Amino acid sequence: MPFADAPAESDTEPPEAADAPPEPADASPEPAGPPPEPRPGTAGPATAPDTGTEDTLDLKLTEELLAPVGRDRRRVAAATGSASSGELLTDPGTWPGATTAAGMFHLVPVVLERDLALISGWMNDPAVAAFWELAGPDSVTADHIRTQLEGDGRSIPCLGLLDGTPMSYWEIYRADLDPLARHYPARLHDTGIHLLIGGVDHRGKGLGTSLIRAVADLALDNLPRSGRVVAEPDLRNTPSVAAFLSAGFRFSAETDLPDKRAALMIRDRTYRDHL
Numbered sequence: 001m002p003f004a005d006a007p008a009e010s011d012t013e014p015p016e017a018a019d020a021p022p023e024p025a026d027a028s029p030e031p032a033g034p035p036p037e038p039r040p041g042t043a044g045p046a047t048a049p050d051t052g053t054e055d056t057l058d059l060k061l062t063e064e065l066l067a068p069v070g071r072d073r074r075r076v077a078a079a080t081g082s083a084s085s086g087e088l089l090t091d092p093g094t095w096p097g098a099t100t101a102a103g104m105f106h107l108v109p110v111v112l113e114r115d116l117a118l119i120s121g122w123m124n125d126p127a128v129a130a131f132w133e134l135a136g137p138d139s140v141t142a143d144h145i146r147t148q149l150e151g152d153g154r155s156i157p158c159l160g161l162l163d164g165t166p167m168s169y170w171e172i173y174r175a176d177l178d179p180l181a182r183h184y185p186a187r188l189h190d191t192g193i194h195l196l197i198g199g200v201d202h203r204g205k206g207l208g209t210s211l212i213r214a215v216a217d218l219a220l221d222n223l224p225r226s227g228r229v230v231a232e233p234d235l236r237n238t239p240s241v242a243a244f245l246s247a248g249f250r251f252s253a254e255t256d257l258p259d260k261r262a263a264l265m266i267r268d269r270t271y272r273d274h275l
Contacts, residue, residue: 005193005194005195005231005237005240088152088154088174089153089156089174089191090222090223091109091156092107092156092158092170092172092218092222093107093108093109093158094222095107095221095222096218098214098215098217100210101210102162102207103162103163104162104163105160105161105162105214106160106161107159107160107161107170107172107215108158108159108161108166109156109157109159110145110149110159110169112142112145112149115159115166116138116142116145117138118159118166119145120134120137120138120140120141120142122169122196123135123140123141124136125200131196131234131260132196133259145157154174155172155174156172157171158172160211160215166198167197167199167202168196168197168198168202168211169195169196169198170194170195171192171194172192172193172219173192173193174190175190175230176188176189176190180230180232183255183256184252184253184255188225190226190227190228190229190230191219191223191230192229192230192231193212193216208239209243209246210247212231212244212247212249213248216229216247216248216249216267216272227268228267229266230265230266230267231249231264232255232257232265233262233263233265234260234262234263235260235261235262235263241263241265244263244265245265248267248275249267249275250266250271251263251264251265252266
């Protein structure tokens with residue numbers, strides 16, 4: 001089954017565990033903290049489920065604050081011809097390349113006018129569409145990407161380039177500020193990743209494992225406040241789940257998200273040298 005993390009991807013062999021320390025059990029909720037402060041315009045904590053995640057940050061910015069942020073991002077993009085860096089993440093376009101067994105890999109923020117046709121084509125591949133659910137005219141993919149580009153910087157869509165050739169699509173996002181945080185014990189500055197491998201020539205060769213490990217390490221190296229990288233591939237996407245395991249992620253829990261039953265995968269900074 002091809003790679004598509006939906007947002008997920010690839011097939012490979014299970015990871016070696018000979019020198020690895022015992023993996024921390026994270027499937028059970030962390031001790032509950034004090035009830036969260038009510039967000040503006042809500043009925044307060046009494047209407048929200050208790051997730052037991054005192055270090056989860058659910059940030060809601062006002063329209064007055066978001067408007068100048070969106071204008072600044074668009075001005076930078078127009079001036080430079082590329083997507084601007086995220087205000088809540090660093091710009092993955094400034095991260096160094098990663099050497100993999102398949103070649104040199106770089107992340108480049110998406111420029112909608114330049115990259116839409118390529119990404120939309122990938123989204124219409126049945127193997128990808130089964131998990132991303134963005135098949136259809138280019139406008140479907142454009143709306144999905146534009147929401148991120150014009151947002152507040154908590155999610156940055158990127159192309160993955162292997163030796164200069166675009167071959168994958170990635171979303172690097174603040175998982176603790178994402179709706180995902182309502183479904184697992186999120187920690188402040190958790191970094192999330194979604195991905196898909198584009199062409200069939202790059203699937204079924206274990207490439208997904210190498211790229212997932214490379215991107216997770218790049219995130220940990222360039223986001224020092226992030227203690228771990230998380231992903232939530234569809235539980236049915238067994239090649240993707242296997243790829244995350246082989247890339248040093250641990251299976252933490254199964255979780256029901258609005259659109260799928262997901263495998264919560266976590267790569268901890270503490271254990272990155274052992275897994």
